[in-house]
Amino acid sequence: MPDPTPPAIAFEHVTKRFGSGDGAVADVSLAVERGEFLSIVGASGAGKTTLLRLAARLIEPDEGAVRIDGADIRAVDPVALRRTIGIVFQSGALFPHMSVAENIGITPKLAGVKPAEIAARVDRLIALVRLDGVRHGARFPHELSGGERQRVAVARALANTPSIVLMDEPFGALDPLTRDALGEDYVALHRALALTTVMITHDITEALVLSDRIAVMQAGRLAAVGTPTELAASVDPYVAELLGTPRRQIARLAAVLPP
Amino acid sequence: MTPDPRLSEAMQLLPDYLGSHLRVSLTALALGAGLSFPLALAARRRPLARAALLGLASIVQTVPGLALLALFYPLLLVASALAMRLAGLSFSAFGFLPAVLALALYSMLPVLRNTITGLDGIDPQLIEAARGVGMTRRQQLVLVELPLALPVIMAGLRTAAVWVIGTATLSTPIGQESLGNYIFSGLQTQNWVFVLFGCAAAAILALVVDALLALVAQGLARRSRARLVLGVSGCLALIAIVLTPALPHLRGAYVVGAKTFTEQYVLAALLADRITASGLTATTREGLGSSVIFAALKAGDVDVYVDYSGTLWTNTLHHREIPPRAALLDALKNELAASGVTLSGELGFANAYALVMTRKRAAALGVHSIADLARHPELTIAGDYEFFARPEWAALREAYGLSFRAQRQMQPDFMYAAVAVGEVDVIAGYTSDGQIAKYDLVVLDDPKAAIPPYDAVVLLAPKRANDAALRAALAPLYGRLDIAAMRDANLRAAQGDANATPQAVARWLWETVAKGDASK
Numbered sequence: 001m002p003d004p005t006p007p008a009i010a011f012e013h014v015t016k017r018f019g020s021g022d023g024a025v026a027d028v029s030l031a032v033e034r035g036e037f038l039s040i041v042g043a044s045g046a047g048k049t050t051l052l053r054l055a056a057r058l059i060e061p062d063e064g065a066v067r068i069d070g071a072d073i074r075a076v077d078p079v080a081l082r083r084t085i086g087i088v089f090q091s092g093a094l095f096p097h098m099s100v101a102e103n104i105g106i107t108p109k110l111a112g113v114k115p116a117e118i119a120a121r122v123d124r125l126i127a128l129v130r131l132d133g134v135r136h137g138a139r140f141p142h143e144l145s146g147g148e149r150q151r152v153a154v155a156r157a158l159a160n161t162p163s164i165v166l167m168d169e170p171f172g173a174l175d176p177l178t179r180d181a182l183g184e185d186y187v188a189l190h191r192a193l194a195l196t197t198v199m200i201t202h203d204i205t206e207a208l209v210l211s212d213r214i215a216v217m218q219a220g221r222l223a224a225v226g227t228p229t230e231l232a233a234s235v236d237p238y239v240a241e242l243l244g245t246p247r248r249q250i251a252r253l254a255a256v257l258p259p
Numbered sequence: 260m261t262p263d264p265r266l267s268e269a270m271q272l273l274p275d276y277l278g279s280h281l282r283v284s285l286t287a288l289a290l291g292a293g294l295s296f297p298l299a300l301a302a303r304r305r306p307l308a309r310a311a312l313l314g315l316a317s318i319v320q321t322v323p324g325l326a327l328l329a330l331f332y333p334l335l336l337v338a339s340a341l342a343m344r345l346a347g348l349s350f351s352a353f354g355f356l357p358a359v360l361a362l363a364l365y366s367m368l369p370v371l372r373n374t375i376t377g378l379d380g381i382d383p384q385l386i387e388a389a390r391g392v393g394m395t396r397r398q399q400l401v402l403v404e405l406p407l408a409l410p411v412i413m414a415g416l417r418t419a420a421v422w423v424i425g426t427a428t429l430s431t432p433i434g435q436e437s438l439g440n441y442i443f444s445g446l447q448t449q450n451w452v453f454v455l456f457g458c459a460a461a462a463i464l465a466l467v468v469d470a471l472l473a474l475v476a477q478g479l480a481r482r483s484r485a486r487l488v489l490g491v492s493g494c495l496a497l498i499a500i501v502l503t504p505a506l507p508h509l510r511g512a513y514v515v516g517a518k519t520f521t522e523q524y525v526l527a528a529l530l531a532d533r534i535t536a537s538g539l540t541a542t543t544r545e546g547l548g549s550s551v552i553f554a555a556l557k558a559g560d561v562d563v564y565v566d567y568s569g570t571l572w573t574n575t576l577h578h579r580e581i582p583p584r585a586a587l588l589d590a591l592k593n594e595l596a597a598s599g600v601t602l603s604g605e606l607g608f609a610n611a612y613a614l615v616m617t618r619k620r621a622a623a624l625g626v627h628s629i630a631d632l633a634r635h636p637e638l639t640i641a642g643d644y645e646f647f648a649r650p651e652w653a654a655l656r657e658a659y660g661l662s663f664r665a666q667r668q669m670q671p672d673f674m675y676a677a678v679a680v681g682e683v684d685v686i687a688g689y690t691s692d693g694q695i696a697k698y699d700l701v702v703l704d705d706p707k708a709a710i711p712p713y714d715a716v717v718l719l720a721p722k723r724a725n726d727a728a729l730r731a732a733l734a735p736l737y738g739r740l741d742i743a744a745m746r747d748a749n750l751r752a753a754q755g756d757a758n759a760t761p762q763a764v765a766r767w768l769w770e771t772v773a774k775g776d777a778s779k
Contacts, residue, residue, distance in 0.1 A: 056391060058387065058390055058391060079393050079394070079395050080393070082390065082391055082392065082393040083392075083393035087388075087391040087392070089384060089387065089388050089391065090384070091384070093382075093384045093385055093387070093388035093391075094388075095385065095388070095389075095403060096385075096407070097403075097406045097407055097480075106392055106402075107392050107393060110392065110393050110394060110398065111393075156392070160393075
């Protein structure tokens with residue numbers, strides 16, 4: 001008997017090769033459940049971004065298949081598919097020639113939503129991502145701080161009310177305070193909007209704090225996947241090495257900061 | 260102090276010249292950009308097409324503007340003849356069309372290169388983001404790539420505009436009226452007011468168009484509605500000027516052609532004056548290239564102009580042997596008639612090429628005829644821009660076994676002064692030039708008759724062959740202009756005197772002719 005509710009995203013024996021070898025993935029199978037917050041961690045070049053791009057059909061796999069809500073995405077028009085998914089790109093990738101409001105409103109605009117409805121939605125999103133400074137909508141990306149830009153990027157990803165959000169190092173370039181605040185705010189949104197989120201990060205601590213489950217990529221292969229607790233118990237040497245850093249940090253922090 | 264009369268004359272001509280200049284420049288720019296832009300979009304992802312396109316455009320760019328313009332004339336003549344034969348279509352290969360095509364080609368490189376560079380320079384992350392938010396290829400181009408590349412593309416368009424407006428001044432010799440008319444006629448008649456006026460007008464026009472395009476670019480990039488409105492309305496105003504038909508009184512029924520030297524400007528003014536005096540209307544087209552003007556006459560783009568029997572015989576009809584004067588004229592008449600061109604009459608003087616030296620130098624070297632020059636290979640010679648390429652020069656060298664230490668090309672009006680001060684020893688001057696007397700120069704004999712006779716003759720276009728009114732208007736001139744009067748006229752016109760415009764000199768010449776008649 002088949003599973004009555006298929007996973008939101010399923011990678012099935014996916015292989016993607018690149019000429020340089022960097023970013024290739026080999027025979028990865030991974031299911032992201034509905035409503036789950038899954039982080040993908042691993043060194044640069046391990047294939048994290050490739051998985052994300054495969055899920056949005058920005059590239060095609062050489063072997064294997066990607067399913068979204070049970071349907072093979074090769075059967076879906078890529079443009080239509082991308083409009084149903086929210087993507088937060090590395091370092092934001094906001095369109096520099098568009099105002100904040102236009103950046104956020106671009107996805108509903110492409111979907112043919114009426115201007116008045118777009119304006120209302122943009123206002124709600126600006127409040128939702130806590131960008132409620134003075135006239136933020138009329139400003140341009142270069143006038144914003146790094147944290148503000150990432151908030152706009154999140155708002156843009158949410159503008160078409162997607163159920164799936166893909167994020168590539170969304171908070172990577174931010175200072176620790178901003179990063180912490182943004183992460184917390186996003187998890188709250190993820191819960192409130194019942195999203196399925198896949199987030200790429202190279203920071204294992206961030207992944208441990210924010211995610212329901214963590215997938216560890218090593219040189220194109222899925223080395224481990226599990227809840228933070230399961231990973232902590234893993235005997236895989238690479239996973240153990242990854243978790244070594246936060247363990248040492250905890251020990252030092254405990255010595256410096258009394259509870 | 261009253262203003263220089265040349266300045267007020269230049270101002271009078273300005274609406275006409277500026278309008279024509281704008282018309283040819285903007286049409287060429289629109290055509291060039293209209294072609295380059297889609298080509299750049301189509302070729303940018305195809306490495307081969309892209310390399311070929313940019314390579315071709317660069318090669319075009321290395322061709323000097325004057326040559327590119329001149330090349331389009333014969334090309335279009337052939338195309339026009341083919342179109343006539345194949346489809347019965349007729350279009351003029353003269354003036355506007357070749358100028359527009361050559362200038363459009365000239366404008367393509369900056370637009371092509373900047374469009375491709377601008378699109379190439381976009382951050383690939385933004386392209387990925389555009390795809391990621393669900394844009395189609397077309398939406399990526401229109402919503403992201405073109406707006407981001409716009410400043411670079413507009414910079415290309417501005418470069419193209421400045422080039423085209425500057426280069427359009429060189430379209431005068433192929434019969435397109437432009438601000439270059441001031442420059443060409445000014446250079447020939449030593450009218451520096453005209454030369455400066457033409458240069459300044461072209462420069463100001465280029466700056467204005469550049470500034471308007473800059474306003475449009477800034478308006479788009481910075482979303483400044485004020486700049487955009489200002490820039491666009493400025494451009495629209497220029498386009499409106501272009502589309503306004505030229506004032507009808509400036510277009511005469513008969514087009515009188517003139518080549519690029521002083522005497523031709525005076526004679527064209529004289530012919531136009533006679534035509535107007537008989538109640539017809541005439542326009543002059545000045546500064547036409549020697550090879551362009553005859554073809555233009557044959558095609559009917561020029562109705563009438565003055566040429567020289569020897570030039571036609573050797574250069575146009577490519578004869579090598581040179582019959583005596585009367586026989587040459589007869590043969591010329593017949594051969595021209597065979598191609599539809601009418602040799603309607605001789606003006607009465609000859610403007611021959613002649614080798615000219617200062618009286619002092621000739622005496623010192625013992626030179627009396629061209630034959631004596633063969634003994635002096637240490638001398639230098641100067642000629643106009645076409646002389647050393649003409650068959651007469653080859654014939655001269657062959658007949659007398661001439662050789663010179665150096666040969667230099669010069670603006671004709673400067674040759675006489677150059678030989679007078681000893682800058683060169685010998686020049687290939689014109690027998691009707693007043694400067695021969697002015698500088699006390701001597702014309703060397705040509706005992707072997709290597710140089711053909713150059714009787715000034717009036718040629719009529721095929722369509723004017725049976726035009727009695729035109730013939731009647733010009734008839735009083737035939738046989739009436741003697742060499743002394745013509746030399747005097749040429750000297751006056753070349754002096755750069757404010758009151759010695761070609762028109763004024765032509766009127767003086769006519770009065771002299773009429774007076775001579777009255778005293779007879």
